[in-house]
Amino acid sequence: MIRLELLGAHTRVHATLCYACPQGPAGCCASPPGVEWSDLGRIVSLGGAAWILEQLAAGNLKRGGRALNILRREADAAAPRRCVFHEGQGCTIPADRRTATCNFYVCDDAFDRAAESPPPDGGDVASGREAVNRLMDLHGRWDVEIAARVEARWPEGPPWDATLLAWLGDEYARLVRRDRRALRPLTP
Ligand code: SF4
Numbered sequence: 001m002i003r004l005e006l007l008g009a010h011t012r013v014h015a016t017l018c019y020a021c022p023q024g025p026a027g028c029c030a031s032p033p034g035v036e037w038s039d040l041g042r043i044v045s046l047g048g049a050a051w052i053l054e055q056l057a058a059g060n061l062k063r064g065g066r067a068l069n070i071l072r073r074e075a076d077a078a079a080p081r082r083c084v085f086h087e088g089q090g091c092t093i094p095a096d097r098r099t100a101t102c103n104f105y106v107c108d109d110a111f112d113r114a115a116e117s118p119p120p121d122g123g124d125v126a127s128g129r130e131a132v133n134r135l136m137d138l139h140g141r142w143d144v145e146i147a148a149r150v151e152a153r154w155p156e157g158p159p160w161d162a163t164l165l166a167w168l169g170d171e172y173a174r175l176v177r178r179d180r181r182a183l184r185p186l187t188p
């Protein structure tokens with residue numbers, strides 16, 4: 001089954017298959033997504049600036065990729081190599097501190113499995129796919145736009161401090177406002 005949690009730009013897509021992921025005990029969290037500029041703006045806009053700075057200081061977030069990468073925990077008896085925030089049964093951080101991808105990504109296998117045995121009401125397979133595509137497109141575009149503005153504003157590289165994060169939060173909020181019509185189908 002696919003279930004949509006409509007939260008505008010923060011919409012979450014849930015799939016039953018994820019609870020018994022065929023990829024292994026860590027599922028997608030074996031390879032955490034990059035924390036992109038748009039993700040940083042999103043987390044800041046949800047009150048997480050201090051949390052980002054704490055995770056940078058702790059080494060759980062590192063410079064790399066498009067903006068930051070999440071550290072991976074080494075394999076142990078519980079699971080293979082995986083995201084540092086994954087423990088036991090799943091993610092240990094709240095949804096508002098995760099990347100947007102962590103919250104909306106669902107693989108084709110999970111959609112296909114849900115389509116094979118839809119619930120009586122037809123479920124949310126089609127709207128789930130549409131939501132994933134829409135969110136991927138929007139967050140991708142926001143990330144590219146913010147990255148270009150970071151480059152123009154700090155050609156020598158941005159300072160990884162509260163000023164940068166506050167600016168990213170404002171940029172993200174501006175882009176969400178600008179694209180509110182595209183977000184309407186995801187707005188409760
Ligand atoms: S989205 Fe797919 S690969 Fe990821 S945890 Fe769910 S079933 Fe596994």
Ligand code: SF4
Pocket residue numbers: 028029031032033070083084085086087090091092093098099102
């Ligand atoms: S932040 Fe959470 S949901 Fe995202 S990859 Fe890490 S453990 Fe998985």
